[in-house]
Amino acid sequence: MISKEQFFNIYNINESELEELNIDWKDLYEIHDDFIECKKSYETQADLIANILRGHQKVHSVKTRVKDVKHLIEKVIRKTPDRRNKYGQDFKFTAENYKNEITDLLGIRVIHIFKEDWEEIHNFVTSMWDVMEIVANVREGDNTKKFDELGIAVCSRPSGYRSVHYLIESYPTNKKLITEVQVRTIFEEGYGEIDHQLRYSHEDIPELLGQNLMLLNRIAGSSDEMASLINMLSKSIQEVENNFKDKIKEKDKKIENLREKISNDYNIDNEEKKSLIKEINSILKN
Numbered sequence: 001m002i003s004k005e006q007f008f009n010i011y012n013i014n015e016s017e018l019e020e021l022n023i024d025w026k027d028l029y030e031i032h033d034d035f036i037e038c039k040k041s042y043e044t045q046a047d048l049i050a051n052i053l054r055g056h057q058k059v060h061s062v063k064t065r066v067k068d069v070k071h072l073i074e075k076v077i078r079k080t081p082d083r084r085n086k087y088g089q090d091f092k093f094t095a096e097n098y099k100n101e102i103t104d105l106l107g108i109r110v111i112h113i114f115k116e117d118w119e120e121i122h123n124f125v126t127s128m129w130d131v132m133e134i135v136a137n138v139r140e141g142d143n144t145k146k147f148d149e150l151g152i153a154v155c156s157r158p159s160g161y162r163s164v165h166y167l168i169e170s171y172p173t174n175k176k177l178i179t180e181v182q183v184r185t186i187f188e189e190g191y192g193e194i195d196h197q198l199r200y201s202h203e204d205i206p207e208l209l210g211q212n213l214m215l216l217n218r219i220a221g222s223s224d225e226m227a228s229l230i231n232m233l234s235k236s237i238q239e240v241e242n243n244f245k246d247k248i249k250e251k252d253k254k255i256e257n258l259r260e261k262i263s264n265d266y267n268i269d270n271e272e273k274k275s276l277i278k279e280i281n282s283i284l285k286n
Helices: 004-010 013-019 026-052 069-087 115-128 145-149 186-201 205-266 270-285
Strands: 061-064 106-112 130-136 151-154 162-172 179-187
Touching: 004 130, 004 162, 004 270, 013 026, 013 069, 026 069, 026 106, 026 115, 061 270, 069 130, 106 115, 115 162, 115 179, 115 205, 145 151, 179 186, 205 270
Parallel strands: 106 179, 130 151
Antiparallel strands: 061 106, 130 162, 162 179
16 A cells, blocks of 8 residues: 555645545545556446447447546545535545446547437437436537427536536446446537647636637537538438439339330331330430
């Protein structure tokens, strides 16, 4: 077992902050050890859920992520006041309860191409797993009608972040597994990754960067709308083409029937038959 000083140095923990929050470093250490022991299993279980999601026809790609242990310890410290407000001042994170309280230990990101594909993926997720919670993260001004109809909570993000988050519950073993599943479009993914990278690179986002991030956010939103329009037009054009092909087949069938009728009509002499068939072929050729 490493010493308290070593643990604090490794995870850059401020001892006075722990004392102020009444957190025992040994609880953190036990959480750390337990998570390290479970991490490989989490990675396997993440792959299992991801492969099920990859099987859906509207899913473009799936990414998995198991939380970094350093970020876990930071989050346990950060969330302690919140949990005490919720459960009472005696609450503390332990190796026994942290898996139920920190719900993003295992994260899966589902990416789709067109905005309208989300609903089919939503139906798939809710039919395959027990869903504990759904939150639609939107930009102020976004159309939330579909979320409202489905009774999904909406959270307006000042950063313009868009993604629908699910907390799903499953039992790959005899122990409950909570997984956070994020579903977003390919354009939302691009913006989200850039925004995330910049926010981790800067303690405070400079105003110029912030303004351009919001511009990029609007472009990503417009790109989603444009992609949906293109998809709708493509389907309409395909429908027209299919109808046209059906009409051509129907016409060809009628002409073929007419040819047969002419050929089998004994009241028409051979020369007249040849002339009528030649005329039909000429019309078809033109």
